[in-house]
Amino acid sequence: MDSLEKILRQAQTIAVVGLSNHTERPAYEVAQYLQRSGYQIIPVNPHESEVLGEKAYPDLLNVPQRIDIVDIFRRPEFVPEIVQQAIARHVQVVWMQPGAENYDAAAQAEQAGIVAIIGMCLRVQHKRAQS
Numbered sequence: 001m002d003s004l005e006k007i008l009r010q011a012q013t014i015a016v017v018g019l020s021n022h023t024e025r026p027a028y029e030v031a032q033y034l035q036r037s038g039y040q041i042i043p044v045n046p047h048e049s050e051v052l053g054e055k056a057y058p059d060l061l062n063v064p065q066r067i068d069i070v071d072i073f074r075r076p077e078f079v080p081e082i083v084q085q086a087i088a089r090h091v092q093v094v095w096m097q098p099g100a101e102n103y104d105a106a107a108q109a110e111q112a113g114i115v116a117i118i119g120m121c122l123r124v125q126h127k128r129a130q131s
Contacts, residue, residue, distance in 0.1 A: 005129040007093055007115065011068035012040060014122075015060060015091075017082050018073035018100075019043040019051050026097070027073035028052075030123045034071075037126060042067065060085035069093045071122050076102040087112040095122050 016031045019041075023029075028051070035041045035052055042063055043056035050056055057063045060070065060082065070086045072079055072095060079102035086094050086109065093115045096102065106116035 003115075004117070004120075004125055007069070007117075008126050008129050011093070013042060013065060013067055014039050014069045014071050015042040015044050015057075015063060015067045016071045016073065017044040017060070019056070020045050020048055021051050025073075026121075030071070030073075030097070030121065033123045034126065060089055060091075063089075067091050069095055069122075071095045071097065072100045073097050074100055076100060080105040080108070083109050083114075083116075086114060093117065095120075097121060 014034055016027060019027045019031050031041050031052055041052055041054050043051035043054055044060060045056050046058035048056040067089060070091050072082055079100055083094055083105040091114060094109045095117045098119050101119045106118050109116040
């Protein structure tokens with residue numbers, strides 16, 4: 001089992017940063033897929049109160065439960081702040097979706113002992129691991 005497969009198998013809770021109720025956006029489609037695959041999804045978006053039937057939080061610091069993976073759907077310039085919050089929360093994995101890549105923030109995460117996955121779609125990797 002490779003490390004991506006292990007991460008996906010062990011994770012239970014995924015905070016999806018940038019998730020909104022815009023059903024046509026990739027963040028919604030990926031989060032919906034992950035939810036249907038058995039993961040607990042935590043929407044993180046200050047402009048939403050609920051997405052996919054789950055309470056939304058304005059940022060990672062306000063999420064009360066443990067987070068296994070932070071799945072980021074934000075532009076690269078917003079990623080460093082998200083990674084700083086992930087570090088403060090002692091999250092295991094930060095996952096920068098295609099378009100959210102920030103290599104400096106990824107290096108910061110890795111220096112803090114967090115696995116940083118850059119430029120891969122979580123849904124695509126999950127489907128690959130299932131086959």
